[in-house]
Structure formats: C-alpha cells, structure tokens
Amino acid sequence: MGVDFKNTDRQIYEQELEDFLPDKIFDAHVHLFDESCVPEGYEFPTKSCYRKFDCKFTMEDYLGHMDKMLPGHELHLNHFGHPSPDFDLDASARYTGKVSDNKKYYGMSMVSPHDKISNIRKRILDNRLVGYKPYLDFVDWKKPIDVTIHDMLPAGQMRFADERGLAVVLHIPRSGRLTNPLNQKQMVDICRRYPGAKIIFAHIGRAYYLKNVVGFLDGIAECPNAYLDTAMVNHEGVLEYTFRNFPIDRILFGSDAPIALLRGKSVEINNQYAYLMGEDYEIGTAIYDANHAVDFTFFFYEQIRGIKLASLRAGLSKTDIKGIFFNNANSLFSQIAKQNFGK
Ligand SMILES: [Zn+2]
Numbered sequence: 001m002g003v004d005f006k007n008t009d010r011q012i013y014e015q016e017l018e019d020f021l022p023d024k025i026f027d028a029h030v031h032l033f034d035e036s037c038v039p040e041g042y043e044f045p046t047k048s049c050y051r052k053f054d055c056k057f058t059m060e061d062y063l064g065h066m067d068k069m070l071p072g073h074e075l076h077l078n079h080f081g082h083p084s085p086d087f088d089l090d091a092s093a094r095y096t097g098k099v100s101d102n103k104k105y106y107g108m109s110m111v112s113p114h115d116k117i118s119n120i121r122k123r124i125l126d127n128r129l130v131g132y133k134p135y136l137d138f139v140d141w142k143k144p145i146d147v148t149i150h151d152m153l154p155a156g157q158m159r160f161a162d163e164r165g166l167a168v169v170l171h172i173p174r175s176g177r178l179t180n181p182l183n184q185k186q187m188v189d190i191c192r193r194y195p196g197a198k199i200i201f202a203h204i205g206r207a208y209y210l211k212n213v214v215g216f217l218d219g220i221a222e223c224p225n226a227y228l229d230t231a232m233v234n235h236e237g238v239l240e241y242t243f244r245n246f247p248i249d250r251i252l253f254g255s256d257a258p259i260a261l262l263r264g265k266s267v268e269i270n271n272q273y274a275y276l277m278g279e280d281y282e283i284g285t286a287i288y289d290a291n292h293a294v295d296f297t298f299f300f301y302e303q304i305r306g307i308k309l310a311s312l313r314a315g316l317s318k319t320d321i322k323g324i325f326f327n328n329a330n331s332l333f334s335q336i337a338k339q340n341f342g343k
Helices: 007-017 049-053 059-069 089-098 117-126 155-164 181-193 236-245 299-313 318-341
Strands: 024-031 074-080 105-107 109-111 131-134 167-170 198-201 226-229 264-269 272-277 286-288
Touching: 007 299, 024 318, 059 074, 074 089, 074 167, 074 318, 089 105, 089 109, 089 117, 105 318, 109 117, 117 155, 131 155, 155 167, 155 181, 167 318, 181 198, 236 299, 264 299, 299 318
Parallel strands: 024 074, 074 105, 109 131, 131 167, 167 198, 198 226, 272 286
Antiparallel strands: 264 272
16 A cells, blocks of 8 residues: 555656755655554554555655655655554654664654653653644643643743753644744744754744734744754645745745545635545545545645745745755754754
8 A cells, every 4th residue: 555656646756846855855754663652453444545655655665655756866764653641652663763874864753731840851861852742632631722832832941952952842732723822922932941952843833824823923033943844735825935934944845644645635715724635544634525526735745845945936046945855954953953863
C-alpha cells in the first residue's frame, strides 16, 4: 500500500513545481513511527490515514515517497511520532532517535504533561533529540475545548527546554486558534518566559482561512524565538499574509506527512475551512468527494503551489524562498544539535 503516483501528478511537478523548488528541501514537520511504537492490540480507527500506509510510516517510507514526489531533491527533515496518548512515548522516542543523525535527520520526543522531567531528560539525551512535540490529547483532565498552552507544556518541561535551547513544535489548542485571546497571551508568554526555547507554531498557528490570521501574528513576530511552520497550509492568502507580516527567516516549510500524501486540498468556506478529500480518510473537518466530481492531487503539491503563488505575490527573493524551504530550518536544528550533542 501507499501512494499511487499518477502521470498527472508528475506533470504538476514538472510544469509547476520543479523550477520553483530549491535543490535541498528541509521538511520540518513529519510524523514517523514503526511497529515498535504501536502498543499491543492497538487498532487504528477505520478511516485513519495510517491505514493507507500499513499502520506505520517509517523513515524509509517517507524517503521512498519523496523520491517520487520530489525526484532529485536532497531531503532533510525534523520528525516525531504519532501524538496519541495510547502510544508508548519512550518507544517512539527510541525509534525517532534511531533514525536521526542530527545532520540531515532531526527528531523530537512527544511529551505529555504527565511525563516526569527526569524521564523527558532521559528521552532527549539518550536519543539525542532536538526538542518536544506536545499535543492537546495528552491533557486528559479537561474537555479538549478548554485545554490551554500552559496545560500542554508545564513549567518544568519548559524550563528544561529553555536551559538546553530545545525546540517545541506546538499545535495550538482552543476555539478560534490564533484569534483566541488566551492563546494570544500564552503564545507570547511562553516565548518571553523561556527565551532559550525555540517555539515553532505548527500550521501557522492552525490558520487555514484568512480571517484566522490577519492581525494575529504581531505578538509572536516580536519574539525572536518564535517560528512558524507551514504544514498543511495551502491557502495562498494566508501564506502571503504570513510572508508579509512575519520575519521570513523564522518561517519553516513543513509538510505534515503522511497526511500530506493524501489527495485533497484545504479550502476556505465562509470564514471556516474544510479539507476536501479525494480519498475517504478522516482528518479534521474532512468532506469526501464520494462522486469524484474533481481530480485531486496531493495536499503536499497543493501546499507547494500555495507557497509559490504567495511568494510571488509577496515579492519574495530567491534567498527568501531558499530560506523557507531549507536554510531557516537547517540552521535552527543544526544549532540545537551542536549545542546539545557537539559537532
Ligand atoms: Zn502534524
């Protein structure tokens, strides 16, 4: 199983993307795990996208797919496991460390607010990882809608990240996402209180439609340790606004593979968004095109199309584009690895 790559996909790559993309790509947001991370007896939901990849997605799977998606490009990446409270986070960190070299491949530990700091320290140091990936599902004492950033990342964990200069990929919680006043406050708080930590707000703060982003990047733009990744954002308006209103050298390309390898596109509808799906998998607000009204390509290609159009409109230079696709992430992660593990 896996991706069935069509001629029409190849044409998109050759006609629209190949000339635009730099030779080296750093994908800063990838989920990788093998069978050792999946607990005994665990069943993925029937419409989980991992079923498309035999219920795992390893480094070999990722690189194999990228050989087809982006032929001839040198891929570097930052990756972490599947953020599920059912998964064994120690086993996931071991797998992540095993397939990372801190040269091309960097890895992060998933963290639950219940994890003891001694355990997190061990996971990070034993497996030579560059940071954390918390997730709202690990906060099990409140309704998902009430989870705050400080619940996801307790002070002890942030102090350790601050001391070691680790990165944190943060998928912000709460309704309204970037527009949520408590999020706005806590996003800036966490950056200011822990200036040594590098906070990467995933999916541009989960802003998938224009109203969700306009006016809401200013607080974190002023924090030198705040970064954004573009994972799953293909909205050219959101991307253009971000390129014009957030320091370019702190924007990182990320795909969110393997979800990005599904066929679909995220679309803005009446100040909301939905994932229009060409395949019947359940991801967030998915609407499946059961009658095959249109031909889809991969979210992955739609994301690059969006970045291309937005960078044209925002007047980005070749250097800016190289920064977003490679240099920004490469310097961030190589510096963290050097600081913590030498060389
Ligand atoms: Zn993700």
